[in-house]
Amino acid sequence: MTVHQTIRPGATGEVVMSARHVAKHYGAVKALKGVNFDIHRGQVTTLFGENGAGKSTLMKILSGIVTPTSGQILLDGQPVTFHGANDALAQGISIIHQELALAPNLNVRDNIFMGREIRTARGVDFAEEERVTRALMEELEEEIDPLTPVEELRLGQQQIVEIARALQARSRILIMDEPTSALSASEVEVLFKVINDLTAKGVSIVYISHHLEEALEVTDHAVVLRDGAMTAWAPRAEIDLEWIVRNMVGENFDLGSPPESEMGAPALSIEELCVPDPSGHGLVVDHMSLSVKAGEIVCIYGLMGAGRTEMMECAAGRLAASGGAVKLHGQDVSGLSISQRIEAGLVLVPEDRQRDGLVQTMTVGQNLSLASIGAFTRGLFTSRKAERKVVETSIREVTVKTDGGGAMIGSLSGGNQQKVVIGKMLATRPEVILLDEPSRGIDIGAKAEVFKLLAQTAKERGLAVVYSTSEVGECLSIAHRIIVMHRGRIAATFDHTATKEQIMAASGEAVHH
Amino acid sequence: MADITNSKPATGGTSMNIGKILLEGRAFFALVAIIIVFSILSPVYFSVGNFLIMSSHVAIFGLLAIGMLLVILNGGIDLSVGSTLGLSGVVAGYLMQGVEIPAAGVILYPPVWAVVLLTICLGAFVGAINGVLIAFFNVPAFVATLGMLYVARGVALLMTNGLTYNNLGGDAALGNTGFDWLGFNRIGGVPIGVIVLALVALTVGLVLARTAFGRWLYASGGNERAAELSGVPTRKVKVSVYVLSGICAAIAGLVLSSQLTSAGPTAGTTYELTAIAAVVIGGAALTGGRGNVRGTMLGAFVIGFLSDGLVIIGVSAYWQTVFTGAVIVLAVLLNSLQYGRTGR
Ligand SMILES: Nc1ncnc2c1ncn2[C@@H]1O[C@H](COP(=O)(O)OP(=O)(O)OP(=O)(O)O)[C@@H](O)[C@H]1O
Ligand SMILES: [Mg+2]
Numbered sequence: 092m093t094v095h096q097t098i099r100p101g102a103t104g105e106v107v108m109s110a111r112h113v114a115k116h117y118g119a120v121k122a123l124k125g126v127n128f129d130i131h132r133g134q135v136t137t138l139f140g141e142n143g144a145g146k147s148t149l150m151k152i153l154s155g156i157v158t159p160t161s162g163q164i165l166l167d168g169q170p171v172t173f174h175g176a177n178d179a180l181a182q183g184i185s186i187i188h189q190e191l192a193l194a195p196n197l198n199v200r201d202n203i204f205m206g207r208e209i210r211t212a213r214g215v216d217f218a219e220e221e222r223v224t225r226a227l228m229e230e231l232e233e234e235i236d237p238l239t240p241v242e243e244l245r246l247g248q249q250q251i252v253e254i255a256r257a258l259q260a261r262s263r264i265l266i267m268d269e270p271t272s273a274l275s276a277s278e279v280e281v282l283f284k285v286i287n288d289l290t291a292k293g294v295s296i297v298y299i300s301h302h303l304e305e306a307l308e309v310t311d312h313a314v315v316l317r318d319g320a321m322t323a324w325a326p327r328a329e330i331d332l333e334w335i336v337r338n339m340v341g342e343n344f345d346l347g348s349p350p351e352s353e354m355g356a357p358a359l360s361i362e363e364l365c366v367p368d369p370s371g372h373g374l375v376v377d378h379m380s381l382s383v384k385a386g387e388i389v390c391i392y393g394l395m396g397a398g399r400t401e402m403m404e405c406a407a408g409r410l411a412a413s414g415g416a417v418k419l420h421g422q423d424v425s426g427l428s429i430s431q432r433i434e435a436g437l438v439l440v441p442e443d444r445q446r447d448g449l450v451q452t453m454t455v456g457q458n459l460s461l462a463s464i465g466a467f468t469r470g471l472f473t474s475r476k477a478e479r480k481v482v483e484t485s486i487r488e489v490t491v492k493t494d495g496g497g498a499m500i501g502s503l504s505g506g507n508q509q510k511v512v513i514g515k516m517l518a519t520r521p522e523v524i525l526l527d528e529p530s531r532g533i534d535i536g537a538k539a540e541v542f543k544l545l546a547q548t549a550k551e552r553g554l555a556v557v558y559s560t561s562e563v564g565e566c567l568s569i570a571h572r573i574i575v576m577h578r579g580r581i582a583a584t585f586d587h588t589a590t591k592e593q594i595m596a597a598s599g600e601a602v603h604h
Numbered sequence: 605m606a607d608i609t610n611s612k613p614a615t616g617g618t619s620m621n622i623g624k625i626l627l628e629g630r631a632f633f634a635l636v637a638i639i640i641v642f643s644i645l646s647p648v649y650f651s652v653g654n655f656l657i658m659s660s661h662v663a664i665f666g667l668l669a670i671g672m673l674l675v676i677l678n679g680g681i682d683l684s685v686g687s688t689l690g691l692s693g694v695v696a697g698y699l700m701q702g703v704e705i706p707a708a709g710v711i712l713y714p715p716v717w718a719v720v721l722l723t724i725c726l727g728a729f730v731g732a733i734n735g736v737l738i739a740f741f742n743v744p745a746f747v748a749t750l751g752m753l754y755v756a757r758g759v760a761l762l763m764t765n766g767l768t769y770n771n772l773g774g775d776a777a778l779g780n781t782g783f784d785w786l787g788f789n790r791i792g793g794v795p796i797g798v799i800v801l802a803l804v805a806l807t808v809g810l811v812l813a814r815t816a817f818g819r820w821l822y823a824s825g826g827n828e829r830a831a832e833l834s835g836v837p838t839r840k841v842k843v844s845v846y847v848l849s850g851i852c853a854a855i856a857g858l859v860l861s862s863q864l865t866s867a868g869p870t871a872g873t874t875y876e877l878t879a880i881a882a883v884v885i886g887g888a889a890l891t892g893g894r895g896n897v898r899g900t901m902l903g904a905f906v907i908g909f910l911s912d913g914l915v916i917i918g919v920s921a922y923w924q925t926v927f928t929g930a931v932i933v934l935a936v937l938l939n940s941l942q943y944g945r946t947g948r
Contacts, residue, residue, distance in 0.1 A: 409833060430835035439833065447833050452826035452893030461823055462834040464816045472814040515834065 113162030140316035142506030155179030346568035355385035377579035390570035407439035436522030448512035456496025631902035662908035671852030679892025684752035689872035692857030697769030697867030731850025735843030787862030826893030
């Protein structure tokens with residue numbers, strides 16, 4: 092690691108690591124079919140591809156977590172075999188996982204130094220660890236105390252910790268598997284600044300994201316994977332958004348426009364809702380009022396910590412309100428449990444799929460049908476035939492790429508797991524659906540598919556949809572109304588003719604470009 | 605996006621190899637191995653008569669193990685089942701001896717069906733206390749049921765003053781005969797205890813596989829937060845499993861005291877550990893969400909046939925303990941092999 096010169100963007104840096112004809116099979120599933128992949132010194136190589144294309148699998152192979160079925164890995168031109176992730180780490184390769192791999196009970200500092208504590212003769216040097224953690228948080232421009240337990244952090248903050256953990260390793264090759272899926276635009280800016288600093292120091296980066304425009308900002312090389320094979324490769328200068336989309340899925344996808352649904356009576360009314368901050372002081376949702384009509388689609392935009400998640404969790408019955416009311420078709424639902432609210436037609440698609448969305452010990456089918464067991468219970472017993480129908484319909488509707496309903500949920504790629512969480516709640520045939528960052532980790536094709544499904548259901552059945560997002564582009568798609576939340580309040584309301592700049596400005600976010 | 609949805613039936617993915625079959629059917633193969641080995645070592649082991657006797661021993665902790673399975677599927681543990689078994693036996697014995705009502709100056713002899721019903725209610729009540737403590741007061745399952753282990757045992761000792769109720773046969777004149785029916789009678793040559801076990805196993809198996817409750821149980825054991833957000837009444841499920849476990853323990857207590865026609869306050873001591881062992885050998889994960897009745901039954905039979913076999917060939921009780929321990933550890937070792945691989 093002696094290289095400190097800055098490399099011109101676009102120039103081909105020397106290859107530090109590469110995969111040669113790497114294949115990975117899981118039983119009959121061919122996750123990778125002989126892929127060649129190069130990582131260039133001091134540059135960012137971005138990997139694009141649909142959900143289940145094999146991106147995470149390839150990254151896990153490069154970072155020693157998964158052993159390939161066949162093929163070779165070259166590090167500095169020499170063939171290497173990794174015995175586990177620690178081995179790869181020792182050779183200067185670290186990874187930010189798509190599915191967060193933190194210990195929720197430990198604090199931020201201990202998570203960052205987990206397995207590589209700073210040891211002295213008198214035990215672990217906690218003071219030094221804390222200092223480094225503070226420095227990392229400063230670098231990432233986050234106000235997170237190193238002593239906060241990770242389980243108390245919001246998903247986006249947890250993602251920051253995961254990033255900090257990888258940065259702390261000071262590796263020469265840094266793999267980032269969807270690092271920004273829960274981050275807001277300003278945090279992404281900060282991350283990109285960090286990435287630029289790193290590449291300037293000669294660190295090589297692999298970047299994976301389904302936010303294509305965003306990824307284009309940092310990338311030096313683009314590689315497209317499709318169905319386990321590499322289908323295209325090009326340096327930054329030769330590509331644009333259209334090129335990526337064309338190579339990824341074959342056609343251009345449009346996220347749709349607001350459906351011309353006939354709006355009915357208010358389906359969901361939130362009146363002066365207050366949710367206390369878990370720490371005890373202040374309110375995360377501060378006297379917020381919002382009414383959504385049947386057939387209407389509302390998008391909620393806001394920075395991390397704006398109170399979107401809490402508002403939705405409170406409406407769904409997960410969090411208790413300290414004031415105000417949530418009404419479904421004019422009826423106060425405050426006395427109802429989560430299951431009663433689901434029965435009444437008010438459902439939530441949670442943000443954190445691992446923690447709140449999926450049961451890892453169950454199959455894809457059992458996860459999909461979990462919220463609608465009543466629909467396939469005949470008398471005392473469940474009907475297998477009816478259940479299979481529910482599962483197959485869901486798999487088709489939300490386009491889950493799976494071997495069938497009997498596959499274990501953990502064998503699906505991240506994006507496909509996300510689709511299962513959405514499909515599960517849609518299978519309950521709700522009247523009001525709240526989706527907290529539904530597009531987290533799903534590819535543009537699937538995103539378009541899910542949005543189309545929501546728009547169609549809103550139009551045909553009068554479904555009221557509220558979804559939150561931290562990607563402005565997603566606001567200006569199917570939503571009739573865009574609400575910007577800031578510190579637990581509604582900061583602004585727009586219709587679908589608003590511009591990205593207007594929306595971002597209202598969220599309290601500095602507008603760049 | 606033609607190739608996104610790949611809904612072909614999962615035929616290709618399951619390329620069964622021998623290792624996998626051995627691993628998944630380990631409890632079954634262990635049972636077969638035990639039967640073969642002991643049949644070779646002892647001429648009396650391999651006979652229908654002996655199998656039925658051993659099965660009636662298995663019935664006791666088999667019943668406990670089914671209740672324990674439900675609790676473990678939920679991600680909990682029930683350490684109180686052995687004590688509940690003892691207490692149930694004592695209460696049944698007490699009721700059979702006649703309940704004196706001082707106000708009316710009479711001694712009431714409830715009929716056997718009433719004794720059985722009341723004892724089962726007692727089991728349910730003990731379980732309900734566990735369940736409510738755990739689900740509503742957030743007491744860790746280990747602690748709540750450990751407390752109940754002591755309390756129930758203490759109550760049993762208090763009730764009998766440490767003595768044993770003998771001669772629970774009842775009296776024709778009092779109209780309360782038939783208590784020994786559970787323990788001694790046979791239908792078609794099969795002891796009633798074994799039939800009770802089979803019925804409970806079948807019912808619970810059906811509930812787990814084919815009812816909403818079963819699905820709720822697996823879901824809340826696998827990820828309680830996700831289950832709750834999917835509309836599963838997780839607290840109700842939690843209380844229910846402890847109630848069911850208490851009921852199973854009460855039934856086991858009835859069968860045991862009926863087999864012995866006596867009820868001692870120390871009956872069932874450490875049986876909770878045997879029940880846990882049976883569940884674990886049967887492939888259930890102590891972290892919850894994984895396991896089934898078939899495995900648990902095999903686990904119970906492995907333990908029962910092993911320890912009875914050791915008795916038959918005359919191995920000392922000390923060695924029996926060592927063997928049982930080794931089998932448990934081996935089983936858990938294989939569990940971690942099976943589940944450890946799936947993630948990768
Ligand atoms: N442990 C496993 N067992 C079986 N199949 C697996 C396993 N892990 C991954 N797969 C399969 O391999 C394929 C590639 O998965 P991978 O996670 O690499 O996709 P991805 O490109 O990262 O997708 P996403 O964008 O959704 O994260 C998928 O079809 C997935 O179902
Ligand atoms: Mg992935």
